[in-house]
Amino acid sequence: MTTTNSLxxxxxxxxxxGIGQDVAGPAAADVDRQARFPRxxxxxxxxxxxxxxxxxxxxxxxxxxxxxxxxxxEALGQQCASTAMIFAMHxxxxxxxxxxGRTGYWRALTGExxxxxxxxxxxxxEAGIGGDVRSSSCAVEVAGDTFQLKKxxxxxxxxxxxxxxxxxxxxxxDSPPNDQVLVACRTPGLSxxxxxxxxxxxxxxxxSPGFMLEAGGSVDAIMDDSYGDISSQTMLPVSHILWSSAxxxxxxxxxxxxxxxxxxxxxxxxxxxxxxxLRVAELVAVHQQMKELVHGAARRFDEAAGSVDELSxxxxxxxxxxxxxxxxxxVVDIVGSAMLICxxxxxxxxxEYSLGRHLRDAYGAALMVNxxxxxxxxxxxxxxxxx
Amino acid sequence: MLGDPIREVLAxxxxxxxxxxxxxxxxxxxxxxxxxxxxxxxxLGLEDSFDVEFPERLLRKTTFSSVAAIRDAxxxxxxxxAS
Numbered sequence: 001m002t003t004t005n006s007l008x009x010x011x012x013x014x015x016x017x018g019i020g021q022d023v024a025g026p027a028a029a030d031v032d033r034q035a036r037f038p039r040x041x042x043x044x045x046x047x048x049x050x051x052x053x054x055x056x057x058x059x060x061x062x063x064x065x066x067x068x069x070x071x072x073x074e075a076l077g078q079q080c081a082s083t084a085m086i087f088a089m090h091x092x093x094x095x096x097x098x099x100x101g102r103t104g105y106w107r108a109l110t111g112e113x114x115x116x117x118x119x120x121x122x123x124x125x126e127a128g129i130g131g132d133v134r135s136s137s138c139a140v141e142v143a144g145d146t147f148q149l150k151k152x153x154x155x156x157x158x159x160x161x162x163x164x165x166x167x168x169x170x171x172x173x174d175s176p177p178n179d180q181v182l183v184a185c186r187t188p189g190l191s192x193x194x195x196x197x198x199x200x201x202x203x204x205x206x207x208s209p210g211f212m213l214e215a216g217g218s219v220d221a222i223m224d225d226s227y228g229d230i231s232s233q234t235m236l237p238v239s240h241i242l243w244s245s246a247x248x249x250x251x252x253x254x255x256x257x258x259x260x261x262x263x264x265x266x267x268x269x270x271x272x273x274x275x276x277x278l279r280v281a282e283l284v285a286v287h288q289q290m291k292e293l294v295h296g297a298a299r300r301f302d303e304a305a306g307s308v309d310e311l312s313x314x315x316x317x318x319x320x321x322x323x324x325x326x327x328x329x330x331v332v333d334i335v336g337s338a339m340l341i342c343x344x345x346x347x348x349x350x351x352e353y354s355l356g357r358h359l360r361d362a363y364g365a366a367l368m369v370n371x372x373x374x375x376x377x378x379x380x381x382x383x384x385x386x387x
Numbered sequence: 388m389l390g391d392p393i394r395e396v397l398a399x400x401x402x403x404x405x406x407x408x409x410x411x412x413x414x415x416x417x418x419x420x421x422x423x424x425x426x427x428x429x430x431l432g433l434e435d436s437f438d439v440e441f442p443e444r445l446l447r448k449t450t451f452s453s454v455a456a457i458r459d460a461x462x463x464x465x466x467x468x469a470s
Contacts, residue, residue, distance in 0.1 A: 134422065176404035176420030228417055232448070314446045380427045384434075387443050 007049040009064040016072035016087075019044045025079035028205075032082070032357045035204035037161050041076075041083040042119065050087070052114035054094045059107065060114030066095070066238065066305070067298040070245040074294075077249020078256070081361040082205025084249055086158050088242035089206075093120035093166050095238045096182065096223075099305075100230050105220035109164075109184065121162030123185075123213055127152040131373060134231060135177040139170035140222060148216045149183060152195070157208040159192055167213065168227050180227035185215035202360035233311040237301050237320040239369075244294045244327035247365045251331045254338035254358050255287045261342045261353050276341040283337045290330040297323045315387040321378040328365035335362040392436055393457050400428035412455040417448070426451045433457065439464040 007015065024041040031038045045051060054069055055061020069091050077084035097120070098110060112118060124133040138151040149169050156165065164186040171181045196210040223230065258280055265274035297320065304310040335358045339346040345353040397407045397416070404420030421429070429451060430441055439461065441450070450460045 171418075175418070178420060178422045179418050226417070228423075228448070232423075309447065312448050313443070315443065377424075380424055384427055384430045384441065384446060385443065386440070 007053065007062045009053070009062045009068050012050070012053055012062065012064055012068045013071035013075050015048050015050060016045075016075040017078075019048065019050075020076050020079035020083075024076055024083040028080035028083075029357065031080060031205035033204075035199060035207065037158060037207045038080060038083045038086070038205045039161075041080060042086065042161070045087060046117040046119075049114070049117065051090060051117045051119060052094070054091055054098060055110055055114045056098065059098075059110045061110075065302045066241060067295070067302050070241055070294070070298040073242050073245040074249040074252070077246040078253045079249075080205065081246060081250045081358070082203050084246035085203055085206050085243070088246050089122060089157055090120050092235060092238050092242055093122050096166060096230050096234050097184075099234050100182075100223055100225040103220065103224065105218070106223070116163075118163040119158070119161060121156055121159055121165045123151060123153040123156045123159070123165050123167045123211075125153060125155055126168075127154045127210070129177075131370065133168065133369070134180070134228070136168050136170045136180050137177065139173040139175065140181060140183060141173060142219055145219050146216060147183065147219050147222060149185065149214070151213045152210075153213050154196070154210040155208045156192070156211050156213070157206045159209070159211050159213075160194070160207065165190065165213070165215075167215065171226075178228065182223040182225075182227050182230055183215070184221040184223075185213065185217070189217040190215045200364070202357070202362070202364040229312075232317065233308060237297075237311070237316070240320045240324040240327075241294070241298050241301055243365070243368065244297065244323055247327050247331040247362070248290055248294045250358055250361055251287055251290055251334040254335040254355055254362075255283055257346070257353050257355060257358075258283060258338035258341040261345060279337065279341045283334065283341065286330065286337070287334055290327060290334065293323060293330075294327055314381045314385040318378050318381050318385060318387075321374045321381075324369070325371045325374055325378075328368075328371060331362045331365050335359050393433070393454055393461070396429055396432040396436055397454070400432045401425055410454065412458075413453050416451060416453055421451065423448075433461065437461055437465070439468070 023044045027038055027040055052061035053064045057063040073084050073088045076087055097106060125131060126137055128137060129135050141148045151167055164184055167183045167185050168180045169183060171179050191214045193212040194209050195212055198207050198209040262274050262276045262280050310316060335355060339355045339359060342353040345351045346355040348354055349356050394407050401421055402425045410419060434440055445460050450456060
């Protein structure tokens with residue numbers, strides 16, 4: 001599919017908000033109930049050329065900053081957290097490709113993402129590794145100018161709906177587990193055999209079952225930069241910022257629901273301040289804390305984006321780890337408090353103040369790369385960091 | 388002369404996939420299996436062995452990318468302390 005209309009980076013957030021309100025929001029309950037891919041939302045994002053928002057303008061994209069992408073993710077998250085998370089995960093892959101793919105192959109692929117609005121997925125975790133994305137057991141095998149790769153991936157988000165998947169693997173069959181490369185895998189050389197179902201508490205629309213992935217193709221599809229560099233300078237910070245933005249959108253939706261509920265109570269009995277009004281004031285203060293945290297991190301990345309030295313510093317890594325842990329905890333606190341304010345109306349699945357899906361989605365945040373793993377990493381870095 | 392104690396620290400804390408004595412001074416330690424987790428322990432081991440403190444600006448992946456790079460960093464620190 002080729003779209004010809006253009007997208008101005010200044011409009012990113014409003015375009016996302018419009019798609020959220022008109023498409024993703026109305027479909028969100030059904031996407032959640034059936035654990036189905038939000039096709040209509042992703043199609044709408046495609047039609048608006050949102051999938052190439054981070055692609056530089058000279059390659060046909062909107063040339064947006066990460067803060068602008070984050071704003072779009074947040075706006076989508078207010079309507080459908082699964083759609084927001086898919087959009088976020090796609091943009092993380094685009095960021096890796098735009099920032100680290102320098103050869104002709106990658107420039108051409110970047111242009112193709114813009115022309116055809118390709119949806120990019122990722123396969124970083126591997127069965128038998130225990131969740132450490134900086135360690136691989138599978139390896140790239142090169143013969144002449146082609147590669148072969150086989151990976152048992154316990155989770156590939158929207159794998160069945162991705163046009164291209166970026167896969168981590170050891171550089172060669174003789175490389176140690178942490179000497180990894182990132183490989184672009186796509187049809188016709190790509191085959192995915194599902195190995196599990198995706199029936200989870202939340203983020204049900206991300207459709208993230210396990211797959212046995214087998215891929216082959218030109219060695220040009222193996223990125224030059226080591227995955228270690230790609231991870232520390234781009235994938236890790238961008239992931240934490242965009243995930244946090246999706247959770248912020250989710251939190252905002254819950255706060256808005258609680259505020260709407262208390263306004264309704266106030267209208268019923270003018271002159272009497274509803275009991276929940278104080279809790280709303282308290283909730284808005286925590287929400288502000290989360291908002292400033294997430295927006296600040298996105299700005300910090302944009303300011304550091306050109307400096308490898310800044311991005312690979314320990315202080316930056318610790319800050320991004322702290323962002324993820326803090327934002328994923330705050331979203332649970334905020335949605336939980338909003339439900340207390342709405343009371344039984346929030347607990348019901350059939351009310352206009354229903355917060356069940358939000359609460360279930362919120363609990364996923366601490367698990368996508370477990371907070372304990374992230375805190376463990378920060379704990380190590382803090383042993384030597386003097387910042 | 389600093390070469391050997393550096394290799395000792397690497398052998399003890401680097402958890403490399405290969406014997407450190409087989410590595411050339413310029414060989415990439417990350418390609419030899421040095422993880423970021425292990426590199427922290429190498430830093431701590433070096434700080435103890437050489438009685439130095441790596442300032443924040445030297446806490447970079449490149450500082451620990453090879454035996455030679457570590458030696459350069461240590462020289463910089465010990466020279467600064469001597470002057």
